[in-house]
Amino acid sequence: MDRKKIKLNIDNIKPFIDQKSLDALTPEIIAADEKIKKGTGKGANFLGWLHLPSRTDKKLISDINNIAGEVRKNKSILLCIGIGGSYLGSRAGIEFLSPLFSNKRGIGGEGVFFCGNNLNSDYIEDLLGSLEKDADIYVNVISKSGTTIEPALAFRLVYDYMRKRYDKKELTKRVICTTDKEKGALKKMASQQGFRTFVIPDDVGGRFSVLTPVGLFPMACAGVNIEELLNGAADLEQDVSKEKIETIDAYKYAAVRNALYRQGKHIEILSDFHPSLHSVLEWCKQLLAESEGKEGKGIFPSIADFTTDLHAIGQLIQQGARNIFETFVIMQASGKKAQIPQLEEDIDQLNYLAGKTLDYVDSMAYRGTVQAHTTGGVPNMTLQIPERSAYCLGQIYYFFEISVAVSGYLLGINPFDQPGVEAYKNNMYKLLNKPR
């Protein structure tokens, strides 16, 4: 099959890491691969994401598409309530695949708005206040427990708003819960009120949940082809299961990152040259930071949107402290082609580019940047994305998931837990006098 595969290029690592150091990591990579595939490593009860692409039930996909079709029919607004892994994946997907501007509402004009990802009055009040009186509104609330404070409080406010707007029957139709299959506050409420539900599997953690209904349903509501998305991920899943360890790009990525980390490169800049990739990198950032950042270890991930950020943190990348490395995530083809027009008199002296596309210039900016950063002492790799398609997006998700699992085991930590996230919550609950 001749499908468009994402590809990692590590040529620019050579001036910084010799092949021997990389080869020396192979036994550790093999051990990590075995832990993942046999489920013998730390956190092995959260490996459900591993076979989601190939094993997702056709019935589930059609259920998701059916309800999403209902939402899309009247050009409804979807208020999607979730935090962390319960919104970053679908936001990434929707922004990756939608127009960057639209005169219709919601991300890319697709009607989806996210909330429940902060505790801010202005945010929720401005959002609800901006909804037209005749807008058709659906709600998707995403929470395993139903008691995580941000989405739970947002849901209270949104539910209150919906009750004023719709009668009981309409309301029941318009709230879709993505939650635990049997326990928890949200599941209980859904059962009592007759809300439709999707299940978050027990063996999939929040940041690995993008290919469960957590990510799939909001994306389907925005018109994303979720079968193609799963196909992309499934093809990568198959490569990982069949290819030789040394040839798997996601493993190479883990190995190079680990080798650089051991050299004292403690900051990774994830750099894109296409605005639609920004939220994809936000999703990556969470996945990497929350999986690796523990036991005093972990690479600090940061995002740069180029060329704009070449005029922001570009100076620091070029000449600042040499504790950074860079992963370019590059879109090889834009959807549109903006052709540079001729200008009389050539006042700005750019007529030599007339007739070329903006993206041609962008691709040269990318190449120029790679050269500059390599020369400036910044080790870098490039993940090449052939196009803005659901098929490529599915590969991106799976690439980073499998890679961070390997990388976590190379660091000797559990890549699937997040014990540190409780600290602020416990303090907050005390300050709020939460009843025991």
Add this chain to the structure above:
Amino acid sequence: MDRKKIKLNIDNIKPFIDQKSLDALTPEIIAADEKIKKGTGKGANFLGWLHLPSRTDKKLISDINNIAGEVRKNKSILLCIGIGGSYLGSRAGIEFLSPLFSNKRGIGGEGVFFCGNNLNSDYIEDLLGSLEKDADIYVNVISKSGTTIEPALAFRLVYDYMRKRYDKKELTKRVICTTDKEKGALKKMASQQGFRTFVIPDDVGGRFSVLTPVGLFPMACAGVNIEELLNGAADLEQDVSKEKIETIDAYKYAAVRNALYRQGKHIEILSDFHPSLHSVLEWCKQLLAESEGKEGKGIFPSIADFTTDLHAIGQLIQQGARNIFETFVIMQASGKKAQIPQLEEDIDQLNYLAGKTLDYVDSMAYRGTVQAHTTGGVPNMTLQIPERSAYCLGQIYYFFEISVAVSGYLLGINPFDQPGVEAYKNNMYKLLNKPR
């Protein structure tokens, strides 16, 4: 006068830096202060920003407000073309002061869109394609030289679009250039075509230009009270000129950051708890990174939007590598008050919060986070912002500008140049076969 002042709290630094180490920096701070005030340090020909707040001509303010009033009259769209310091400051201001959602177009419904800050076809085509046929459009192109490739190419495309849309007379009225007072391609074109212009002063670099027409005009077009903005900055300017060195918050901020940097804390996380602050921190990030990141030195700045990012990089901040410190930038009052409603049966067990506002819970999340990060070994400070007002925003701008000037001199570098930004450009021009 009883005006709302921003304030820095450094109490949580105490477990990490003793007062003696801070006091030891005082002579260096005094020396830096002198370099700035007497213009005897590196880059002294770019100190024009220092007295912009107090010395900006009333005539300039009224010119800006007059043209902005013309733009606002017909609820026009403003296409604002600029990159780096030529857009980050005004975007920050507009997002800080506008609703977070609106059913009108542009940032906060104020009609302003930014472009020319990347080289992406999808971005510019989607933006122009989203403009309604009957929309009234103005353009503000911001570039000192007129030949910076991103804004220059965007201007070619936008100019082409405008020529198809408006006749010569209308077009001339609708393009406003912010550029050099006498030289450069954009100035030349403005003179030839009769476009109205604003001047970028020679002694103000891009990232320090927010209080020149570069930032003031787009903000005025979005309805920002630029006099109040300048008043806020001017009050801080006066404090810096009159107060004792040891009591100036912006200098304390520079001293603490430098002391932490010397301890090996090489990453600064700028953390907000209000979405309207995100772009303000993006502006800060550019200012800090481009001013400090040179000669192999500099703190790496990164942004976290809480509470959402507590569920993203929160784990890493709490338990990852201890090479980070944190600067909270906290809004003390939101504009709206979302009151938490009672829920029958209390299924989510949050009725104990009913009647409280979302922001009350947010403030406890902030306090809980500060405790957790302090305990977790992350030195942290808090810059308190009393309210979302132009007066406070003006103070924020000046605070970070004067602080990074001091900080740059503490590092022994020139805080006002950016020699590293040329590297990628030179490579790119070669790849594009730019004629000499």
